[in-house]
Amino acid sequence: MGLSAARKIEVVTTVAELRARIAEWRAEGLTVGLVPTMGALHEGHMSLFRQAKMMADKVVVSVFVNPTQFGPNEDFDAYPRKLEEDCFKAKMAGASLVFAPAVEDMYPKGNATLVDVTGPIVDCLCGLARPGHFRGVATVVSKLLLMVLPDVAIFGEKDYQQLMVIRRMVTDLAIPVRIEGAPIHREVDGLALSSRNAYLSDSERANANRLYKSLWQAGQDILGGKRVQDALDWVADELVRLGFGRIDYLELRDAETLAEMDRLDRPARLFAAVFMGKTRLIDNLPIEPRPQ
Ligand code: PAF
Numbered sequence: 001m002g003l004s005a006a007r008k009i010e011v012v013t014t015v016a017e018l019r020a021r022i023a024e025w026r027a028e029g030l031t032v033g034l035v036p037t038m039g040a041l042h043e044g045h046m047s048l049f050r051q052a053k054m055m056a057d058k059v060v061v062s063v064f065v066n067p068t069q070f071g072p073n074e075d076f077d078a079y080p081r082k083l084e085e086d087c088f089k090a091k092m093a094g095a096s097l098v099f100a101p102a103v104e105d106m107y108p109k110g111n112a113t114l115v116d117v118t119g120p121i122v123d124c125l126c127g128l129a130r131p132g133h134f135r136g137v138a139t140v141v142s143k144l145l146l147m148v149l150p151d152v153a154i155f156g157e158k159d160y161q162q163l164m165v166i167r168r169m170v171t172d173l174a175i176p177v178r179i180e181g182a183p184i185h186r187e188v189d190g191l192a193l194s195s196r197n198a199y200l201s202d203s204e205r206a207n208a209n210r211l212y213k214s215l216w217q218a219g220q221d222i223l224g225g226k227r228v229q230d231a232l233d234w235v236a237d238e239l240v241r242l243g244f245g246r247i248d249y250l251e252l253r254d255a256e257t258l259a260e261m262d263r264l265d266r267p268a269r270l271f272a273a274v275f276m277g278k279t280r281l282i283d284n285l286p287i288e289p290r291p292q
Helices: 015-027 043-055 083-092 125-129 133-148 157-172 195-199 202-208 210-223 228-241
Strands: 010-012 032-037 058-063 097-099 152-156 178-182 247-254 268-276 279-287
Touching: 010 015, 015 032, 015 058, 015 097, 015 133, 032 043, 032 133, 043 058, 043 083, 043 152, 043 178, 058 083, 058 133, 083 097, 097 133, 125 133, 125 157, 125 247, 125 268, 133 152, 133 157, 152 157, 157 178, 157 268, 157 279, 195 279, 202 210, 202 268, 202 279, 210 228, 210 268, 210 279, 228 247
Parallel strands: 010 097, 032 058, 032 152, 058 097, 152 178
Antiparallel strands: 247 268, 268 279
16 A cells, blocks of 8 residues: 555644644534544454444544553553554545644643543553553543544443543543443454454464453353352363463453442443463453343
């Protein structure tokens, strides 16, 4: 793909350019959707752009690998950066504008403001496994929302806890935007799409979908009456047997509050974060108790 194809979508890098274009749309009475991303776009992102396009006249895709949400030993430097390809994909999926700021645009010199969501929604799962991660996410997402001031912003349920953190933040800060979640997009064999799947070797990739399959089986077993802890223990054993590495968490939690659950008495989600080789995979799936 040449640069000319990629350039068919408008790309802006500064907040001033972004606001100027959005002001023009607003003057025409158009609505605006935002899909924040870190780039390395895949079909899962494209489904978010399509969903946004159904909800708003114009769709802004932000592409920014946000340094503040990576821990010191995480993959910030290695994170895939593919802006040309991303522009092409954003265009193909109906987006109108790519906002690709530099770090200095998002974090101007002297930057000293962080957005810190606290409490039970962050004190679990990735909030414990990746200290500071959600502070970085909340900080950059609040900046993006204030820069674009969209009618609607869309986030994938693959990062379900992130979606809950953002909903909390938007409510608490009274940011006038509708936050929409979008279902997880999966490969045909069940693996949840993620930019980090690119790190998997062929043999790791061949087994990675077993995370979803094991979670799905545990969900079925819990629905069938198996004790939650027994079902989770079974998944943990299964993952070890299948060659997965460290398990950061494997838990059943309330779908709204993220409180831990040891029995299925209300809508829940099964959450997992586990390493395959050096790649950290996360996944989750909804489980609703059957009506009595
Ligand atoms: O989900 C992501 O890709 C990122 O966490 C987000 C929301 C774009 C913030 O950097």
